[in-house]
Amino acid sequence: MTFDRRHPPKSRHASKLLTKSLLLGNCRARVADLTAISTGRxxxxxxxxxxxxxxx
Structure with missing residues (x-):
């Protein structure tokens, strides 16, 4: 993704969305890890x- 410097609010919003999605992905990954660990046990x-x- 390329951010247009002429539209800072848009890019800021996009980065916020990116961080949100990354956090959600991390949470999902952690949940998957936990379930894998529990099933492994x-x-x-x-x-x-x-x-x-x-x-x-």
Missing amino acids: QLQASARKVLLIAKV
């Missing part, structure tokens, strides 16, 4: 249960 727990059952 669940998978690990189930794998341990399976291992325990297999040992017996």
Whole structure:
């Protein structure tokens, strides 16, 4: 994206929108990471249960 220097308010608004979208993206990424971590832990727990059952 190129900002036109003749229209500072527009570019300012665009940068605000960009930062907003970036923040939203970060939040979504964090949520995705958290869900991945939680599912990973669940998978690990189930794998341990399976291992325990297999040992017996």
